[in-house]
Amino acid sequence: MAALLSVNAVSKRFGGIVALDDVTLTVQEGEIYGLIGPNGAGKTTLFNCMTGLYGVSRGEIMLDGKPIHNRKPHLIVEQGFARTFQNIRLFANMTALENVLVGRHVRTRAGVFGAVLRDADTRAEEAASRERARALLDFVGLANKGRTLAGHLAYGEQRRLEIARALATEPRLLALDEPVAGMNPAERRQMAELFLRLRAQGVTLLLIEHDVKLVMGLCDRVAVLDYGRKIAEGTPGAVRSDPAVIAAYLGTEAAA
Amino acid sequence: MEIFVQQLINGLVLGSIYALVALGYTMVYGILELINFAHGEVTMMGAMVALTVIGLLLGLNPELPGLLVVLAGVLIAVPACMLLAFAIEKVAYRPLRRAPRLAPLITAIGVSIVLQNAAMLIWGRQYISFPQILPQMSFTVLGAHVTSLQIFIVLLCMTMMAGLWWLVQKTRLGRAMRATAQSKEVAMLMGVDIDRVISATFVIGAALAAIAGVLVSAYYGLAHYYMGFMLGLKAFSAAVLGGIGNIAGAMLGGLLLGIIEALGAGYIGDFTGGFLGSHYQDVFAFFVLILVLVFRPSGLLGERVASRA
């Protein structure tokens, strides 16, 4: 398997705070890669660096061998890397379907003239987009919610809508920031099943999660961040028995 | 060289007035993140009220000593503007504290229109002249011409700024203001009465603005219902130049802008081979504003706050 994403010695500072300190990791094509660590460890910051919302202070990030650090977010999406947010960031006053359609933006072309003239190409593109968006809503289990305003959806539905919206950009790599936070066990199982279906379709997943059981059961490999440093990486089994990890994180969580 | 010194002095005088007005913008922005568009109009109101009082007093007895008459004007104008600002905040801004960002800005524009047109209805469209009652002396410094009024303006502005500095750094109210600017939630938890702090901020800014209004009309010898608009914009530019939200920045920005403007107006003809003349003076503030916002949005003294995704 080839490395789809490689993070090489990335550091990120905010003034005096070192949020990421020399982090190196690689995500292989086709795997589910877990990123865990206590609150404030720098997981979300790493996501933000990878997806272009933050620049890196040092180091490099490559997607498929091409550098993506310090690039504009939309270019990274175009290269096939999409994400969701820990604190859901949907377009609350747009419908669920419109939210997914926004995700189609990067894979469609129609400009002002197409919009005004609605020529055959534009109509075809729009129809295809809508069809695809409906299929994605269906895929995440929101088939009958297309016309509902995103802000009116239930919490779990919003999380799933965010995934559908990200999928609409046709990512090869999908980064999910705490996608099952705040869900009950039944919903979590549903989500886990959704992730497996995604992988079966060839999407590589990068997953930040606190639910250790879920991560351990789902991920092929796991990295552990603590205070901005990677303290362990490997199969779930190996990481679970790593003393540094137990001390930093699992010790407290596993005991609970 | 004489032109240079002369323009430098003119710039310093104007700049200290800008600084005084800029403080009002920066304090309110520091606490509410609101561009109080109406602040320039409060300045204008200060000038208008003072001139009305001065006119009335001189009407009663033209022999009254000039300094005393002007002082009386100021003593009425300052509380009048404080009251006005208090009312504006309470009626127009307070209901919108939780509204989307642009709502209070639009309201502020509305308030500005109201004040300007109210002033036009009350005082008319014509220029009102500032009576020549202040003692006039003039000196020559390095070949440049300096009047006693200019010196007085600079000194008074410096004093006011020093006073404000003391108030913000040393008093209980000042501490509460700084705490609120840092974080409203935390300040509230620490027992700060946010509403009172915000009112106080508006009121203090208005007091400074009223004085600035009187000074600027004394300096130019004129007042006009429209004067607050340009003055306000320039002062706002000054606040941005210094780093909005930063009190020392407003002072620095005001002085710098005044000097840039004066030197710019003095030399623009030479730079453009006579193509553009000194009537482009008003353009400088906007160029400075745009350049600062584009290249260093945090201003000279402002610190950059990292954004969160």
Place this chain on the structure above:
Amino acid sequence: MLEFLRRPRTRAQARAAIILLAVLLAVLPFLVEAGLSRSWVRVLDFALLYVILALGLNIVVGYAGLLDLGFVAFYALGAYLYAWLASPHFGLHLPFWAILPLGATLAGVFGVLLGAPTLRLRGDYLAIVTLGFGEIIRIFMNNLNAPVNITNGPQGINLIDPVTIAGISFGKTQQLFGITFSSAHFYYYLFLAFTLVTVFIAYRLQDSRIGRAWAAIREDEVAAAAMGINTRNIKLLAFAMGAVFGGVAGGLFAAFQGFISPESFTLWESILILCMIVLGGMGHIPGVILGAVLLTVLPEALRYLGDWQRAAVGEVVVDPGDLRMLLFGVALVLMMIYRPEGLIPSRQRKREFHAEDGVAAQEQASLYDSRA
């Protein structure tokens, strides 16, 4: 009115409504002239002009959520370009259909030039910078009469050619098909045509890939960027589109008035157009149209206040013209406090302004921390 047209119950009803509206619009200037006076036909013309302007600004403010207080600059550019190319000022007399595309392009280019460096600023800063830009343009218009006379300074440019179509000059009253058309009538139909095109374009843009991208940026710029939208370009596009409408309206205005001066392009004009949008319902086309018509017609109606005063007290105590802006200001404040979504808002906008935990209320942090 348009709302009713968009949600007709049956096809026949829809057709009937459209025909009714078309007939009404077609005879409106004659009704107005008969019922009120010819000067009211001019008011009608201005109302249409403002509908174009407001819909243009609405693309920027309503769709993309960018507060532009310098919109009048593009209006001015269009107007001055028209005056330069069709008046004795430079001795050029190009036909209007040749100038309008030039004006639209010029305004659009200026929109991009202004937007490129400023559009990453946060909302209220953008407002002030655009305001500054508008003032700079006005100051230049005011002063570029020496040493080379480009704008003729505060006096403005006179004797601008009226629009001529099929040999008919719109500048004077003429008989056509046995009906008397005044200049105001001709321009009414011209402006109406432009207005209809504008409305059409505004609807089409809103409901398109680009329109959704604008909405996404307005809702949450960071999320929009993370979903693959090139926020800078899409915002520039909004700016340029708005500017194009401003430029076209400016050209129409110059031809209609026959005279322009910097006085017509002050900040207050920008604010007036913004008021129309806010009053009617930001982002909602029928609302914006209503706002533009109301704010053009009401001040004219206010003139009657002068007559009433004369009748009641024997003299005009308060000049109604002076009262106009004051009332606008009051209306703006009251609207923002009591009905920020406008008179006829879109359903979405209503929610936005009344949601307790609304996303709109959440701070829209700027996007890039380390490269800004």
